[in-house]
Amino acid sequence: MKKVLTTIGASALLLNAVAASGAEELSVVGSWSGLPLHKQYEAPFWTDKVSKATDGEITATLTTHDQMGIGGGDVFRMLGDGVFDVGMTVADYAVSDSVALESLDVPLLAMDADTAKKMVEAARPMVDEIYEKVFNAKVLGIAPYPPQVVFCNAEIKSLNDLKGKKIRASGRMTAKLLDALGAESVNVSFGEVSGALQRGVVDCAVTGAGSGYSAGWWEVSTHLLPIPLGGWDPVVTAVNMDKWKSLSATAQEKLQTAVTTELEAPAWESAQGALQNDIACLTGEGECKGGESHKMVWVKATDADTKMARDVLIKDVLPDWAKRAGGDWAQRWNDSVGKVVGVEIPK
DSSP: OHHHHHHHHHHHHHHHHHHHHTOEEEEEEESOTTSHIIIIIIHHIIIIIHHHHTTTSEEEEEEEHHHHTOOGGGHHHHHHTTSSSEEEEEGGGGTTTOGGGGGGSOTTSOSSHHHHHHHHHHHHHHHHHHHHHHHSEEEEEEEOOSOEEEEESSOOSSGGGGTTOEEEOSSHHHHHHHHHTTOEEEOOOGGGHHHHHHHTSOSEEEEEHHHHHHTTGGGTOOEEEOSOTTTTOOEEEEEEHHHHHHSOHHHHHHHHHHIIIIIIHHHHHHHHHHHHHHHHHHHSSSOOTTSOOOOOEEOOOOHHHHHHHHHHIIIIIHHHHHHHHOTTHHHHHHHTHHHHHTOOOOO
16 A cells, blocks of 8 residues: 555656646747758757757657648748647748748858858848748747759859759749849759759759758769859748747747757858868868768859859849839848848849
């Protein structure tokens, strides 16, 4: 009898401890499951680090949008509807719901990770507003993929050789830029690009160097042009606003701090070094750490290439975006991101 009472007492203490902990389990949908950002940062954070960083107050169950079989463009819509608690995917996937959001990922203005991070920080108030109003969501963090570079299954020697070629763009503003440069932008989902390159549906495709490496694009591409024609493809981490408001102030603070320090910051810190390593792994030029190197031809863009493309961006692409976005979005961009990079959208 004494043993039974002891067991009951121990169980009661355990139940009381769990109840007292008030642990909140969040359902989380991450970005592409096979890419480095998810494997190196998202998965460790949500499966382990978030619980430790919040003293056990918050735990998570994790899947990804590709594992669920849903399109990237549906992630934040479903998040806003409360289908899950936290969503993470490329902001460019959501621009059909908000033209203004295109301005988060402007190509060719950030040639290094530090500048890209400053651009994102400057854009953050605008992004926060868009996510709250359009997606009923609170932005917790924004992390980068490596800069979006060009993979070609065709011989190219310079940026000028992209003219007339069918190219898969990584986002809408990149597509506008490619068209303005004389290429033909093509809409192909990331998971279908390898086959499209192999069959000649597209001649080239834009994605992160590390993403292309992980997806095996080196098997269906011959030339690599590592110029950020697709920006840095920021991935937004957001929580459903109703869920956010249901959390205690303490839980909110711990979750926000955890995302900032344990997920967002490490991803930014590794971004520049990751690009250099990815180029080495794709081309065999330099040391490839943690993987097998391949023999793509490294096409080195000239300063003249970059200047020409940047001039087209500022003269044609950004004014087009300002017209489509309407309102005061262009002025807000000029006053924030534009000041960081010394660019002003013409009025």
